[in-house]
Amino acid sequence: MEKLRAGAQKLGYRLTPEQLEQFSIYYQELVDWNQRLNLTRIIDYEEVQIKHFLDSLTVTLALKSSTASNHPRLLDVGTGAGFPGIPLKILLPHISLVLLEATAKKTTFLHHLKEKLGLHGIEIVVDRAEEVAHLEQYRERFDIVLSRGVASLPTLVELTLPFCTIDGQFIAQKKGGIEQEISQATKAISTLGGNSGKVEVIKIELEEFTNERYLAIIGKVSPTPAQYPRRPGLPAKRPIVRDGD
Ligand code: SAH
Numbered sequence: 748m749e750k751l752r753a754g755a756q757k758l759g760y761r762l763t764p765e766q767l768e769q770f771s772i773y774y775q776e777l778v779d780w781n782q783r784l785n786l787t788r789i790i791d792y793e794e795v796q797i798k799h800f801l802d803s804l805t806v807t808l809a810l811k812s813s814t815a816s817n818h819p820r821l822l823d824v825g826t827g828a829g830f831p832g833i834p835l836k837i838l839l840p841h842i843s844l845v846l847l848e849a850t851a852k853k854t855t856f857l858h859h860l861k862e863k864l865g866l867h868g869i870e871i872v873v874d875r876a877e878e879v880a881h882l883e884q885y886r887e888r889f890d891i892v893l894s895r896g897v898a899s900l901p902t903l904v905e906l907t908l909p910f911c912t913i914d915g916q917f918i919a920q921k922k923g924g925i926e927q928e929i930s931q932a933t934k935a936i937s938t939l940g941g942n943s944g945k946v947e948v949i950k951i952e953l954e955e956f957t958n959e960r961y962l963a964i965i966g967k968v969s970p971t972p973a974q975y976p977r978r979p980g981l982p983a984k985r986p987i988v989r990d991g992d
Pocket of ligand 1: 824825826827828829830831847848849850853874875876877894895896897906
């Protein structure tokens with residue numbers, strides 16, 4: 748896990764031997780389960796360290812300093828094989844984490860992994876975000892909502908902002924074309940209670956990554972109206988992009 752260790756150091760974190768061992772187990776389980784489940788295209792040892800593990804840890808660049816000391820509640824929407832949620836949990840064991848994933852087979856892997864890594868304070872929920880966001884115990888309950896590789900921003904904010912507390916934030920991991928994506932999402936962000944006028948963008952400046960990567964940080968400033976998110980599939984099929992949608 749030398750590539751990961753060196754990359755994490757650039758983010759300001761010195762991974763302990765125990766954490767490096769956890770990442771090593773994560774790698775082995777990912778590759779093993781990937782023979783039966785379609786979890787990821789990336790299975791090369793060095794590539795996983797950079798494109799899955801280190802990439803997940805870049806989210807720390809957006810976490811408020813308060814996250815380091817308090818016990819924030821985090822939600823990872825569409826976590827797949829656990830990215831970015833599980834690497835962050837390995838790095839910051841004090842966070843309380845909910846992993847949300849619609850595909851039951853993938854959550855079988857997550858349960859197994861949680862056990863193998865000896866992680867506590869992780870809840871795994873199998874369902875669609877459109878459904879879970881209407882349940883009282885999840886709606887507007889998270890200080891920080893994360894998501895990587897799930898949908899374009901106008902759709903994604905409908906799947907994520909309903910989960911944020913007021914003053915909480917949604918952090919999206921994105922590749923190039925971020926400014927255009929944000930401008931397309933303006934209407935959706937304000938409709939869902941986000942601060943559309945002040946989306947912060949952080950560019951990831953690590954030589955480990957060959958393509959451009961960004962974090963878009965959207966603050967929640969008012970409650971999400973009760974009708975959102977709309978029924979499963981609609982946020983993707985008919986994103987909120989115009990007045991009247
Ligand atoms: N975040 C992971 C997985 C990305 S693939 C990573 O970056 O590697 C997108 C995942 O989101 C898939 O596993 C898919 O099942 C899940 N997903 C897509 N739409 C969803 C929804 N509406 N609710 C919950 N999960 C969803």
